[in-house]
Amino acid sequence: xxxxxxxxxxxxxxxxxxxxxxxxxxxxxxxxxxxxxxxxxxxxxxxxxxxxxxxxxxxxxxxxxxxxxxxxxxxxxxxxxxxxxxxxxxxxxxxxxxxxxxxxxxxxxxxxxxxxxxxxxxxxxxxxxxxxxxxxxxxxxxxxxxxxxxxxxxxxxxxxxxxxxxxxxxxxxxxxxxxxxxxxxxxxxxxxxxxxxxxxxxxxxxxxxxxxxxxxxxxxxxxxxxxxxxxxxxxxxxxxxxxxxxxxxxxxxxxxxxxxxxxxxxxxxxxxxxxxxxxxxxxxxxxxxxxxxxxxxxxxxxxxxxxxxxxxxxxxxxxxxxxxxxxxxxxxxxxxxxxxxxxxxxxxxxxxxxxxxxxxxxxxxxxxxxxxxxxxxxxxxxxxxxxxxxxxxxxxxxxxxxxxxxxxxxxxxxxxxxxxxxxxxxxxxxxxxxxxxxxxxxxxxxxxxxxxxxxxxxxxxxxxx
Amino acid sequence: xxxxxxxxxxxxxxxxxxxxxxxxxxxxxxxxxxxxxxxxxxxxxxxxxxxxxxxxxxxxxxxxxxxxxxxxxxxxxxxxxxxxxxxxxxxxxxxxxxxxxxxxxxxxxxxxxxxxxx
Amino acid sequence: xxxxxxxxxxxxxxxxxxxxxxxxxxxxxxxxxxxxxxxxxxxxxxxxxxxxxxxxxxxxxxxxxxxxxxxxxxxxxxxxxxxxxxxxxxxxxxxxxxxxxxxxxxxxxxxxxxxxxxxxxxxxxxxxxxxxxxxxxxxxxxxxxxxxxxxxxxxxxxxxxxxxxxxxxxxx
Numbered sequence: 001x002x003x004x005x006x007x008x009x010x011x012x013x014x015x016x017x018x019x020x021x022x023x024x025x026x027x028x029x030x031x032x033x034x035x036x037x038x039x040x041x042x043x044x045x046x047x048x049x050x051x052x053x054x055x056x057x058x059x060x061x062x063x064x065x066x067x068x069x070x071x072x073x074x075x076x077x078x079x080x081x082x083x084x085x086x087x088x089x090x091x092x093x094x095x096x097x098x099x100x101x102x103x104x105x106x107x108x109x110x111x112x113x114x115x116x117x118x119x120x121x122x123x124x125x126x127x128x129x130x131x132x133x134x135x136x137x138x139x140x141x142x143x144x145x146x147x148x149x150x151x152x153x154x155x156x157x158x159x160x161x162x163x164x165x166x167x168x169x170x171x172x173x174x175x176x177x178x179x180x181x182x183x184x185x186x187x188x189x190x191x192x193x194x195x196x197x198x199x200x201x202x203x204x205x206x207x208x209x210x211x212x213x214x215x216x217x218x219x220x221x222x223x224x225x226x227x228x229x230x231x232x233x234x235x236x237x238x239x240x241x242x243x244x245x246x247x248x249x250x251x252x253x254x255x256x257x258x259x260x261x262x263x264x265x266x267x268x269x270x271x272x273x274x275x276x277x278x279x280x281x282x283x284x285x286x287x288x289x290x291x292x293x294x295x296x297x298x299x300x301x302x303x304x305x306x307x308x309x310x311x312x313x314x315x316x317x318x319x320x321x322x323x324x325x326x327x328x329x330x331x332x333x334x335x336x337x338x339x340x341x342x343x344x345x346x347x348x349x350x351x352x353x354x355x356x357x358x359x360x361x362x363x364x365x366x367x368x369x370x371x372x373x374x375x376x377x378x379x380x381x382x383x384x385x386x387x388x389x390x391x392x393x394x395x396x397x398x399x400x401x402x403x404x405x406x407x408x409x410x411x412x413x414x415x416x417x418x419x420x421x422x423x424x425x426x427x428x429x430x431x432x433x434x435x436x437x438x439x440x441x442x443x444x445x446x447x448x449x450x451x452x453x454x455x456x457x458x459x460x461x462x463x464x465x
Numbered sequence: 466x467x468x469x470x471x472x473x474x475x476x477x478x479x480x481x482x483x484x485x486x487x488x489x490x491x492x493x494x495x496x497x498x499x500x501x502x503x504x505x506x507x508x509x510x511x512x513x514x515x516x517x518x519x520x521x522x523x524x525x526x527x528x529x530x531x532x533x534x535x536x537x538x539x540x541x542x543x544x545x546x547x548x549x550x551x552x553x554x555x556x557x558x559x560x561x562x563x564x565x566x567x568x569x570x571x572x573x574x575x576x577x578x579x580x581x582x583x
Numbered sequence: 584x585x586x587x588x589x590x591x592x593x594x595x596x597x598x599x600x601x602x603x604x605x606x607x608x609x610x611x612x613x614x615x616x617x618x619x620x621x622x623x624x625x626x627x628x629x630x631x632x633x634x635x636x637x638x639x640x641x642x643x644x645x646x647x648x649x650x651x652x653x654x655x656x657x658x659x660x661x662x663x664x665x666x667x668x669x670x671x672x673x674x675x676x677x678x679x680x681x682x683x684x685x686x687x688x689x690x691x692x693x694x695x696x697x698x699x700x701x702x703x704x705x706x707x708x709x710x711x712x713x714x715x716x717x718x719x720x721x722x723x724x725x726x727x728x729x730x731x732x733x734x735x736x737x738x739x740x741x742x743x744x745x746x747x748x749x750x751x752x753x754x755x
Contacts, residue, residue, distance in 0.1 A: 058746065060746065061620075061624065061744075061746040061747055061749070061750055062750060064616075064620040064623070065617060065620060065729075065747075065750045066613075066726075066727070067728075067750045070749055070750050135623075136623075247519075247548045247549055250548035250567050250568055251475055251478070251548055251567065252477075253567075253568045254475075254478050254481070254548065254567040254568040254569065255475070255477040255478050255481055256568075257568040257569075258478070258481040258482070258485065258568070258569070258571065259481055261570070261571045262481075262484065262485065262488075262571070265571075287568050294550075307554075
């Protein structure tokens, strides 16, 4: 069903103008034509009555001298003088026919009875007039004329035809003009709509629109700009806050972590040692969370910067496996591929962050099971790292969502800790390396992949960026 | 030669670092007021300065730069110390030798320190 | 047999006579009406015969009675119509119209001589228009028509309207 509301503003404006033009012109033409027709009819009546008057005057003597032949002869002249008259009749004062004239092949219409000076229209096809014949203030007879209004029909036909053509012309013109003029309104509006859509899609709040004029659209633009300002401000404040907060959180954390670490070294007696260990674990978790928060805030405000250098990925893999292994008691992390000192370009610290995150996830999401396998694959263009766990896996419909901020898998029976920021940060880091990160389900557990372009691809991409 | 001067305006962190380093056979002096640095260096003659960046009223980077440009102190290596991981980028800029992020792992702190002090 | 036929003839002639009698009256009325109507189309110009409009009739005629009828109810140029039976030729010059019935006492030429300008002569005998009367009634196809002699009209110093003349049989 065609909904008026759903047509674009641009088309609505055009439609409105065209519709208005057509209606207005239609009415104007209609009125003009009707008045024209009416005045024609009036003129016709007047002229026919005048003609009847003349006929009457010229028939007086014929009537007086009872000579219908002469009258007939005069009426017959009408054939040439007024060919539109199809019937003319003269009656005497008793209403009896005195003389008449009929044009051959005349249509038979219902002939009205007219008395005195009178006229009657049969639609707009025929006109009947009658006029008394007066001599010495005495009515001695009547002249009756029946007129075929072919001329009127032709006029009407021509005028309506012309009006129709003009209407079409008006339609075309109004359409063209509307086309040009509507852009004045809709262009600005569409620009605004486009900007809003873009902001919604990209989340970039720093684009403002040029303000022009004082009308409602300008007001909208102003409001939009103000809104963007406010969002930008509040984002800035939020980022600042997160920046400051995480900085401030780190200071006491430094002391806590440091002292608890020392306690861990100093304290060997159980159960104190266990208490200290637990405290240390949680302090470390806290530290990671604070770091993640800070990273996320940086990502959001576009401040996350990469320190790109060439480094040995195999070496990094080994180092991070050892580091992760140290933290995990139950799991065994093994490397499936063969290290061969592959060099790649990237931010070593951040790649390390990604690896540690994925490894700790692998451990976290396979409670009870105790194997995590790290693999790598080198193609012509990129290096792919795979981290396989044998845990609870990720359902297919969630595989896109898990890389979103604050996303936690639903319906998980085991309590998994964390903000849900890790994968979001990993994705950002990998994207900035022009790589890809994704997950696939294995028959048991999941395999996390991330790809890093090899050095020549990266540099070319860098120069492209 | 294992004398280390630690400068940080947070007293707890100051004593924490002092304890960690002392426990690992380093001779440590710790000050919280950056104004005292010059005097302390002259007096203590450390082999390494561990310098916090966010000092109340002063920027550790400026101080580091100063130390590295003055004849008396330019040979003493400085390691920057901060909760802001971005500070690591300013090492070259202010002629520091390295950067330690807070919070730190004990092992990491010790490793870094040992690199510049034998 | 012979008697019946005789009766039939008498009856027929009687009837014919009656019809003829009725027709004659109609004809007289019609002629009178025509004569009256002629006045509407004739311009006597400066010829003025007095305060009345005089129509003179030579001798007796059935038209006289009809004319009297018309005269009692109508005027010509706001003048009373006077119908006169002319016995004396000297009265002719006082008439506006002179009607010459059939079988009048005087000869046409005599009457025409006596009719000075200003007198409209009307006759009702075949050929009289040609002989010099202005108008002459004729019956054609049982219809009353009239001949007009334009020369006679203009000799009489009168003008006849075209509306009248177009109905007339012009004779010259």
